[in-house]
Amino acid sequence: MSAQEYFSKIQELIRNVSQESMPAIEAAAESMANSIAAGRVVYYFGSGHSVIPVLDVFPLYGSFVGLQPVHNTPLLWTKVIGRGGTPELLWIERQEGYVANVFRYYTLDPQDTLIVISHGGLNAAPVEAALLGKAHGLTVVAITSLQNRRRAQPRHSSGKTLADIADIVIDNGAPPEDALIHVPNWPEPVAAASTVTALAISMALVAETAKRLSQRGIHVPTFVSPNVMSDPDHNLKVYDAYRELRRKIY
Numbered sequence: 001m002s003a004q005e006y007f008s009k010i011q012e013l014i015r016n017v018s019q020e021s022m023p024a025i026e027a028a029a030e031s032m033a034n035s036i037a038a039g040r041v042v043y044y045f046g047s048g049h050s051v052i053p054v055l056d057v058f059p060l061y062g063s064f065v066g067l068q069p070v071h072n073t074p075l076l077w078t079k080v081i082g083r084g085g086t087p088e089l090l091w092i093e094r095q096e097g098y099v100a101n102v103f104r105y106y107t108l109d110p111q112d113t114l115i116v117i118s119h120g121g122l123n124a125a126p127v128e129a130a131l132l133g134k135a136h137g138l139t140v141v142a143i144t145s146l147q148n149r150r151r152a153q154p155r156h157s158s159g160k161t162l163a164d165i166a167d168i169v170i171d172n173g174a175p176p177e178d179a180l181i182h183v184p185n186w187p188e189p190v191a192a193a194s195t196v197t198a199l200a201i202s203m204a205l206v207a208e209t210a211k212r213l214s215q216r217g218i219h220v221p222t223f224v225s226p227n228v229m230s231d232p233d234h235n236l237k238v239y240d241a242y243r244e245l246r247r248k249i250y
Contacts, residue, residue, distance in 0.1 A: 002181050006191045009180045013173040013193055014200050024170045025201065028115070029208035031139040031168070035113045036066035036209070037218055041249055043068050043106070043138075044202075046117035047075035047093045047125040052195050053117050053143075053202040063206055064222040065241045068249060072102045075125060093125040096157060103132055107249050110137030115205070117143045119178060119194040121162030122155045130165040131158065142166035143198050148176040172197045 118126035179189035
């Protein structure tokens with residue numbers, strides 16, 4: 001029953017997020033639509049496993065110009081252990097001052113929106129990304145676990161967590177331990193939730209932002225799967241549009 005139990009629990013979490021976090025999702029999507037309508041961008045940032053939604057947001061079929069991932073190879077493991085492994089990543093994302101160098105090569109504008117994804121919201125990387133966004137006047141959106149925030153103490157020297165800094169906080173619905181399933185004769189829980197719920201939230205934001213842009217009469221170049229596109233050059237045109245926008249943010 002473990003596989004079925006996981007499907008049942010993850011569906012329940014997503015259902016709860018869709019109900020309880022919808023006001024925050026709508027507020028975030030409004031900010032995202034404002035940024036893109038102004039010819040600016042929505043930055044996405046995460047480290048560790050939280051970089052997965054960042055990598056997924058653009059370029060991906062169904063995503064559009066204006067969604068700008070910010071990722072840094074040392075903040076994403078490339079192997080389990082050794083150079084580029086998880087122990088190294090976990091050390092780096094806790095080092096204060098590192099993230100300022102990651103954002104150094106992006107132009108942050110008060111019209112931009114910054115989405116920071118972190119299940120715990122405690123490490124230096126997400127906290128300092130949010131602080132940096134606030135310092136530059138951006139609207140900062142957090143996708144994080146509020147259960148974890150209520151339980152954990154801040155680790156950063158500012159005395160704040162990601163949820164304390166963000167203008168808009170979207171609860172990912174996942175428990176502090178992240179893993180959902182308890183197996184008999186297996187001490188540790190297994191099968192994590194936060195990446196699944198963060199991905200669902202991220203794509204819900206994409207959908208809601210597109211709706212709000214459309215209501216304003218705005219269409220943004222959007223990736224289309226080659227399996228269904230009628231114009232073979234469609235995605236090349238999307239890259240061209242991104243290239244024009246890129247000149248504003250680097």
